[in-house]
Amino acid sequence: MLKRLLVFIICLAPLIQHGQGFSALWKGHFSYYNVKQVVQGNSKIYAASENAVFSYNIQTKAIKELNTVNGLSGETISTIYYSDIYELLIIGYESGLIEIAFENDDEILSVVDIVEKPTIPAVQKRINHFNAYNNLVYISTNYGISVFNLDRLEFGDTYFIGNGGGQIQVNQTAVLGNNIYASCFGGNGIRKALVTSPNLIDYQNWQTVIPGDFTAIEAVDDKLYVVNTNRQIFSVVNDVLNPLFQYNTVPLNVSHVGSNLIITISDNVYVYDANFNVISEVSINSDFTTQYTSATIDATAIYIGTTSYGVLKTALSATSNFEEIHPDGPLLNNPFSVQAESGGVWVTFGEYDLFFNPYPLNSRGFSHFKNDEWLNTPFEEVLEAKCLNTISINPSNNNQVFISSFFNGLLEVNNEIPEILYNQTNSGLESLALPNDPNYIDIRVGASAFDNNGLLWSTTSLANNPLKSYHVTNKQWKSYNFDAVIPSAYGSNLGFADLVIDNSNTKWVASYNYGLIGFNENGGKPKIKGVYKEDENMPTVFATALALDARNQLWIGTYRGLRILYNTSGFFEDNITVDEIIIEEDGIAKELLFQQFITDIEVDGSNNKWIGTADSGLFYLSSDGQKTIYHFTKNNSPLPSNTINDVSIDNNNGIVYIATSKGLVSFRSGGSNAFETLENAYAYPNPVRPNFNIVDQKVKIKDISENVNIKITDIEGNLVAEAQSRTNQRYSGYNLEIDGGTAYWNGKNLANRVVASGVYLVMLSDLDTYETKVLKLMVVR
Known part of the structure; x- marks a missing residue:
């Protein structure tokens, strides 16, 4: 009813x-x-x-x-x-x-109702307790008591029961006999009124029967119990306290x-x-x-x-x-860094603030989602490594993972077991140096990445040689300074937010005070350059996120907007400027993501861009940034917060993992990396049965190559649909669309009608290698 x-x-x-x-x-990965x-x-x-x-x-x-x-x-x-x-x-x-x-x-x-009530300060709107009586729920809050009708699902009156009708904190209510009682803070004691009174909104109908500060009140059968801030529990008889017991600590819950x-x-x-x-x-x-x-x-x-x-x-x-x-679920609901792998994701929870300050230090362990199961490693097992952040998976050995500690160095994990903590005693890592405390040890390892040669590169904040390489096979470390860009390690550089490595082995680093830094060993004659000045078109000296796309263009997130470095190959030779992306919105030219604090940028299998922000949610952009495919916020999606800490993509399965300040969620975008050949291409579901909604769910043609032409014909050779990479891209409204290594067909023909039952041929042709493949697809309607 x-x-x-x-x-x-x-x-x-x-x-x-x-x-x-x-x-x-969508899927939620919350901690419980x-x-x-x-x-x-x-x-x-x-x-x-x-x-x-x-x-x-x-x-x-x-x-x-x-x-x-x-x-x-x-x-x-x-x-x-x-x-x-x-x-x-x-x-x-x-x-x-x-x-x-x-x-x-x-x-x-x-x-x-309470959230939008302007007369109540935001700090006083907290819901403390629900107490049901008949068809009403009395809601204890930091401003008083509100009444909610369960029959009508609507609010009734609000009772401000403080002296003179003021707002006071009510922790809990209870009904006994003809009276409703409220336990209050701020010296407002236990207050009561006739529960049947039609005028409880009048504060004068509420009287203080017992002074003091009370955390809880509960009616059990014909008895009334109260708890005060002095850890004591009393029975209340005729509005008089009768002491029963004093606990070791203040009770947290009374029910x-x-x-x-x-x-x-x-x-x-x-x-x-x-x-x-x-x-x-x-x-x-x-x-x-x-x-x-x-x-x-x-x-x-x-x-x-x-x-x-x-x-x-x-x-x-x-x-x-x-x-x-x-x-x-994972250990906690405040994921700081995520790193996806095929079929799973690694998560850390160590954090530092905007200024790369890790204090107060946290001790939180890490989590790993694998084979649809969460494997959690608590702090007690991570060799005392605090403030765990960036995760790098060895591409040659997926069971070997390196996790940065922004206080203790670098943690090596093998087969889920933390085995080695690299610090100043057993590696090339170095601690920051305090002028007045030479014995202080603080090794702030942050952004890291593997290059194509299997070297692990990492950044260390406030160190004389902030860039390190580690050969995981021969255990050799090398150190590189940024002196040509950063004049002094301590005080002038607070941290490095991101690190990516291109095919020419140039290390691109997002830094706090010196924008984008490019570094290349150059056969023993290192090249290094920074881009952070206004005349280089950088909106701020604080670069926060980096991503290299399929065209070798470098996308740069900053504290105040987005920039693109189109000419990465000429970075060290030319006078470089970076570019903003200009889009048209309502007929007006605007800068894409103008003044946004960008926290992460990721590139998917279609070369589209996922961009996280500090307070505006997550943007999904076309490859050139001209089209916003999605803009996810907490109001239109399952994002628990608009603060995006990190994003990582499982490109093999088309799953985007989104770490927010209030929890981890994932979105199955469907896009995947393209394959080098058509050897493993297949279509599913196959056959397409009558209970499958082909228009909305679509047939997927998986594991296709990067530059492919697809033709779908009926058994007699009549063309039904056609698509080509870089033309019929996904979210463009075509019946047949291509998204990286996956194509999507909604079952419609050139006349925009759903096809009849029958056998259809999916003809694939790689436009670069001229490889071809034909798939048979049966549709049953």
């Missing part, structure tokens, strides 16, 4: 937004290890991580994820509540946003299930009966070093939210054995 009413409600309520999940092209709150209902456990939720079916043990791909906002979650009566999950956020997920429904309702009161502190969970007798107590288990955040129970088990292991399940009667419950 409720769901039938939704369409009517949505039409009437402009502040309730209707959202739904995105297409199967850090659980903020757990609740139970409808034979399920619901657990909220930082910005995503998962459910665990107690009976079937099935786990289901709910994240931005399903339609969640990706904002920071502060609390959740499940209603058995209405079969819905309510999610509250730090921002004041509320989202409602319905059981067995893919749709999400976003309620933005109840039936007649049981549940108190969670960072290292313990207490379950009480109706008379405040402890029926179960769960302390931290030595096998799971973590902190507890919240807990709930069913008839036989306790489910505990943790900061490191998702949800831990243990028996109510015997709490010695634990079961770890969470979806598969």
Whole structure:
């Protein structure tokens, strides 16, 4: 009955937004290890991580994820509540946003009344607690109490219950008998009012019955319990406190299930009966070093939210054995650097700020997605390497990976096991030198890349010789200085944001204070040059991202826009200037990505460009930048944030991995690298069956070469469709389109009609080598 009413409600309520999940092209790779709150209902456990939720079916043990791909906002979650009566999950956020997920429904309702209320400061809109009473939910916030009607799915009144009607922080509410109680901060104590009063909006109907600061209040049967900031729990009888117990730390979560009161502190969970007798107590288990955040129970088990292991399940009667419950995912939800490989991706979480400052140092380990499974290596196993960032995979040995540490050097990982940490004692790496502390060690290794000869090149910030090469076979290191461009290592150069290497072995480096730096060993007579000046058309001295495309053109991201170096081969000989890209928008000539802070640039198999920005999401551009194919933001896609930290492409499978400040997602673009020959080309699905939506899903012709002509004919030789690389490119509206190593046919003929059942010939011809191949494709309609 409720769901039938939704369409009517949505039409009437402009502040309730209707959202739904995105297409199967997107996938969320969120971490569910850090659980903020757990609740139970409808034979399920619901657990909220930082910005995503998962459910665990107690009976079937099935786990289901709910994240931005399903339609969640990706904002920071502060609390959740499940209603058995209405079969819905309510999610509250730090921002004041509320989202409602319905059981067995893919749709999400976003309620933005609090977010858009101008009279409430943004810092006071946090949702602290949901308390359901009859058909209403009392929402505790940092400004007071708001009321939401579950029957109508709409907001009612807001109660500002501070002195004189002021806004005060309400942490939790409870209803007992005829009264509603609120636990408050700021010395505002416990306040109460008649829950049946028609005028609760009037602050004068609320009275302070107990002074002080209270973190929680909970009604269990006919008893009322409160917790104050002094770690004490009391029962309240006739508005008088009766002390019961003092905990080691302030309780983090106070809730109840039936007649049981549940108190969670960072290292313990207490379950009480109706008379405040402890029926179960769960302390931290030595096998799971973590902190507890919240807990709930069913008839036989306790489910505990943790900061490191998702949800831990243990028996109510015997709490010695634990079961770890969470979806598969990376270690954390703040990926800093990603490196894709065929069928997977590596992720690190170490970070530094805009000025390449890694402090406060972080200790976070790394993650690897392989064979549809996340392999997580915690900090305890990375040889104490902090601030892990850039990942370089050895092209000759994909099981050997080098991960830069922006404090400790360079970490070598073999077959998933960190084996060697290169530093100033066992390698050519060098520490920065502090004038007043000669013993200080700080090796800030950042951008790295392999060249065509198998040498690993890396950059070290604030070092006398910032560019290093390492021969992974003979273990030889070489060092190169940038003195011709950078006058002094310490103080004048804060860091190197990116490093790419072209076919002539020129190393292109994006630097903080000296823009683009090109370096070539030149047979022992090194060439080096910097481009960073205004008369060289650089918008800033801070270069942030680099990418070489299929035409050997260098795309340069900066702190203030995009530039292209078209003549890379003449860089050291000519007076070089870089160029902006001018596009036409609404009949006006404009600079592409003008003044945008560009964080990463990647080139896909079609030579198209993926460009990440610091606050405007992700752009997907045509090969020349003249056409924006996609512009993904958190408002029109599953991106949990518009801050793009890094992007990497699995060109073999056409998957784009997008690291944002609030989580990792991937997008199956479909484009892939072209092949040198047509030997392995094939079409799928084949046959095309009646249940396949050929117009929307399209037939794929895979593993084709870079410069190819494709003709599709019927069995009698009549031309049905034709495409050619560099002409019928994808997203151009043709029936047959080519995207790198893959072509897409929507099943339509030259008359723009879907073809009939039959056998069709796909004739491939490489325009460079004259190689040909014919594929047979059966269509059944």
